Amino acid sequence: MTELKITGAQAVIKSLVEENINTIFGYPGGAIMPIYDALYDYTDSINHVLVRHEQGAIHAAQGYARVSDKTGVVFATSGPGATNLITGLADALIDSTPLVCITGQVASHLLGTDAFQETDIIGISAPITKWNYQITKAHEIPSVIAKAFFIASSGRPGPVLIDITKDAQFESMQFYYEKCTKIRSYYPNPELNKDSVEEAAKLINQAKKPFLLIGQGIMLSNAEKELKEFVEKSGIPVASTLLGLGAFPKNHPLYVGYLGMHGDYAPNIKTNECDVLIAIGMRFDDRVTGDVSRYAKQAKVIHIEIDASELHKIIKADVPIHADAKEALKLLTASINKNQHDLWLEEFKSAKKTEVDTLKQSAEILHSEELKMNEVIELLSEITHGEAIVVTDVGQHQMMAARYYQFNKSKSNITSGGLGTMGFALPAAIGAKFGAPKNTVIAIIGDGGFQMTVQELGTILQSKIDVKIVILNNRFLGMVRQWQQLFFEKRYSFTEMISPDFVALAKAYSIEAAKIENRANLKDALLKMLNHDGSYLLEVMVAKEENVFPMVPTGASVSEIRLK
Amino acid sequence: MEKIYTVSVFTENSIGMLNRITIIFTRRHLNIDSITASESEVKDVFRYTIVLRTSKEQVDKVIGQIEKLVDVLKAFVHEESEIVHQEIALYKIKTDNLTNGSVEKVIRENYARILTVDPMFMVIEKTGHVEETQLLFEKLKPFGILEFARSGRVAVTKPMKELSTYLKEIEKSN
Numbered sequence A: 001m002t003e004l005k006i007t008g009a010q011a012v013i014k015s016l017v018e019e020n021i022n023t024i025f026g027y028p029g030g031a032i033m034p035i036y037d038a039l040y041d042y043t044d045s046i047n048h049v050l051v052r053h054e055q056g057a058i059h060a061a062q063g064y065a066r067v068s069d070k071t072g073v074v075f076a077t078s079g080p081g082a083t084n085l086i087t088g089l090a091d092a093l094i095d096s097t098p099l100v101c102i103t104g105q106v107a108s109h110l111l112g113t114d115a116f117q118e119t120d121i122i123g124i125s126a127p128i129t130k131w132n133y134q135i136t137k138a139h140e141i142p143s144v145i146a147k148a149f150f151i152a153s154s155g156r157p158g159p160v161l162i163d164i165t166k167d168a169q170f171e172s173m174q175f176y177y178e179k180c181t182k183i184r185s186y187y188p189n190p191e192l193n194k195d196s197v198e199e200a201a202k203l204i205n206q207a208k209k210p211f212l213l214i215g216q217g218i219m220l221s222n223a224e225k226e227l228k229e230f231v232e233k234s235g236i237p238v239a240s241t242l243l244g245l246g247a248f249p250k251n252h253p254l255y256v257g258y259l260g261m262h263g264d265y266a267p268n269i270k271t272n273e274c275d276v277l278i279a280i281g282m283r284f285d286d287r288v289t290g291d292v293s294r295y296a297k298q299a300k301v302i303h304i305e306i307d308a309s310e311l312h313k314i315i316k317a318d319v320p321i322h323a324d325a326k327e328a329l330k331l332l333t334a335s336i337n338k339n340q341h342d343l344w345l346e347e348f349k350s351a352k353k354t355e356v357d358t359l360k361q362s363a364e365i366l367h368s369e370e371l372k373m374n375e376v377i378e379l380l381s382e383i384t385h386g387e388a389i390v391v392t393d394v395g396q397h398q399m400m401a402a403r404y405y406q407f408n409k410s411k412s413n414i415t416s417g418g419l420g421t422m423g424f425a426l427p428a429a430i431g432a433k434f435g436a437p438k439n440t441v442i443a444i445i446g447d448g449g450f451q452m453t454v455q456e457l458g459t460i461l462q463s464k465i466d467v468k469i470v471i472l473n474n475r476f477l478g479m480v481r482q483w484q485q486l487f488f489e490k491r492y493s494f495t496e497m498i499s500p501d502f503v504a505l506a507k508a509y510s511i512e513a514a515k516i517e518n519r520a521n522l523k524d525a526l527l528k529m530l531n532h533d534g535s536y537l538l539e540v541m542v543a544k545e546e547n548v549f550p551m552v553p554t555g556a557s558v559s560e561i562r563l564k
Numbered sequence B: 001m002e003k004i005y006t007v008s009v010f011t012e013n014s015i016g017m018l019n020r021i022t023i024i025f026t027r028r029h030l031n032i033d034s035i036t037a038s039e040s041e042v043k044d045v046f047r048y049t050i051v052l053r054t055s056k057e058q059v060d061k062v063i064g065q066i067e068k069l070v071d072v073l074k075a076f077v078h079e080e081s082e083i084v085h086q087e088i089a090l091y092k093i094k095t096d097n098l099t100n101g102s103v104e105k106v107i108r109e110n111y112a113r114i115l116t117v118d119p120m121f122m123v124i125e126k127t128g129h130v131e132e133t134q135l136l137f138e139k140l141k142p143f144g145i146l147e148f149a150r151s152g153r154v155a156v157t158k159p160m161k162e163l164s165t166y167l168k169e170i171e172k173s174n
Helices: A008-018 A030-042 A054-067 A086-094 A121-128 A138-153 A166-170 A194-206 A224-234 A265-271 A325-335 A342-366 A373-383 A396-404 A425-435 A454-463 A478-487 A502-508 A519-531 B017-027 B056-068 B103-109 B130-143 B161-173
Strands: A004-007 A023-026 A047-050 A072-076 A099-105 A131-135 A159-165 A172-175 A210-214 A238-240 A255-258 A276-280 A300-305 A319-322 A389-392 A413-415 A441-446 A468-473 A512-516 A536-541 B002-012 B032-039 B045-055 B072-079 B083-094 B113-117 B121-128 B145-150 B154-157
Touching: A004 A008, A008 A030, A008 A138, A008 A166, A008 A172, A023 A054, A023 A425, A030 A072, A030 A099, A030 A166, A047 A425, A047 A454, A054 A072, A054 A086, A054 A099, A054 A413, A054 A425, A054 A454, A086 A099, A086 A121, A086 A159, A099 A138, A099 A166, A121 A131, A121 A159, A121 B017, A131 A138, A138 A159, A138 A166, A138 A172, A159 A166, A194 A276, A194 A300, A194 A319, A194 A325, A210 A224, A210 A265, A224 A325, A255 A265, A255 A342, A265 A342, A276 A325, A300 A325, A373 A396, A373 A441, A373 A468, A373 A519, A389 A396, A389 A425, A396 A413, A396 A441, A396 A468, A396 A478, A413 A425, A425 A441, A425 A454, A454 A502, A468 A502, A468 A519, A502 A512, A502 A536, A512 A519, A519 A536, B002 B017, B002 B056, B002 B154, B017 B032, B017 B045, B017 B056, B045 B056, B056 B072, B072 B154, B083 B130, B103 B130, B121 B130, B130 B145
Parallel strands: A023 A047, A023 A072, A072 A099, A099 A159, A131 A159, A210 A238, A210 A276, A238 A255, A276 A300, A300 A319, A389 A413, A389 A441, A441 A468, A468 A536, A512 A536
Antiparallel strands: A004 A172, B002 B045, B002 B072, B032 B045, B083 B121, B083 B145, B083 B154, B113 B121
16 A cells, blocks of 8 residues: 555546556647646656547547457546547447546636536536546545446446546645445446356257347457357357457358348348347347347347346347356356257358349449449458458448458457447547557548548557558448438438548658559559558549448348348 | 336435436436435435336336446336325415415315415415325415425335345445
């Protein structure tokens, strides 16, 4: 136990050191200046990444947390600095990403006076944080920060915001740090109900057509190995949600595809043909289920989930198991019989063939010289052996990456799933590189999303990191245009986009760049990008009006998935 | 099917709890009929009593979201038959208007009581269910009501077990 008298601002930094934090994404400003001043003494042990906009800081922290097992840390000032974090907070909450965001606040005597750069960030962020807290007294700082890290990273992870008034940052206090491991009103580690596991095992042992759906929860509980053991013993086909991609290798013989609106044909139609549906660490998002009144009605549902409020929220579970995925899987694997479901698996394979053949036919009919998004991604996947960290933005390119990149490694698919935040990819890729510096990090972004957070090229310039950026430019907000084509009689209302010279823009930030328009140059261009020492931007001009298929239209059942 | 539900929430005594709880209803476009909050029988544990009209399915989901809040210890939902509840209403009436004598009958018949008498006004108090306090309101109307205030519902549960065992657990953990 060490006790010494320091300022609140110094206590913030010392608390972060106690939590083994060595990377912070942030942007200084008036109300957080004492904390930045304290940080100045730690430049050799803490790497502060200066972003160009606070939204960039929080998305970078998300990318950082998603590739590593660490909690992302963000600094921002009061008022606009704090409100610029909002999109990232909402994104991190819905996608279960552990973050601790520290915002400066006006001095406590100015609270509620409409002081310069004052905003009620506690009120504003309440619905989009797992927990938030305003500190007005320096002595609260260590215990609140300890609590913040515990809450952010335990149970179902999520973002926490701590707002610290400027006077609390200046005030002196006795520093004493103790990690938080328990809060009496917070129950992050549910006790596994063994009877439920037995009940689930019984259903699985009797099942003729069992089907397993996995989500990000597998990775959040580090249960990849336990999942593989369960799948290989039970012989159950596995499909993944968008955020679950990578938790189970795509090249495994029991992997049968990607779920949901732009997912694969087989797992969507088989959802309504299976007899036992096992869902682990996923929350039946509407993009996965389509019409819930026509979703897996014939099946017994087993739902393993750490967040109790997700059980029965969308799909009523016959056997709900409120538990950590890893713990539940271990016990479940021990309780099931070794089995194989060859005929059932054949059904998936033949459905997959239907999909592949139809998509191939459609491509032949189009027979265009123009490059397609999927071929860019397939080639990229081949060259990188499906082992790069791929960070995607939101839209058609995101669905194409989910469909055609191999994702053979866990925590290698970083994308904004629940919130669908355009502008996520560039800053998240920067954060991902800091979180996994030895890995190749590739951001795949559309021409629209890239321009939402394009200022973060400045962060790449200043922090000299190596991020590969592939812009799939179709000169449209492609996904919206696709919907306009299919559901709004091709009335392309404000979806056509004129973009600047991305290559020149990258070069202005001293980032090497190239642009290609032909298939013949694709492989060389990708290799050149990957072999380049440092960041690189490759703009690929792709077909203007390509659509993502398969597709489950809004309101349709997963069985009604369209192949063209 | 929509019904009246009473939600009881037990929380830590932290700033902003009321906001955290109510925004869960707001987000689902649910209107709260009444809400009261006060310290419970356990020191520093606050009890919120929220009344709303909705479906069982919806209220169960709301309970799930409320319990997910870090500072919430526990939330319960009850149907009308499972609770004993009460509200309080205060009626301020001009003293002059009460001299015709018939007010005594109204007070007696409604089991109301007079809290204070001032040369200018008097205050009548009535506890009961909303229908009862409303009935007295109608009866006093002819006398001219200067001011009227009614509390939200407070409620205790009929099943003894769940709540008392639960609160004991909280006390033990202190």
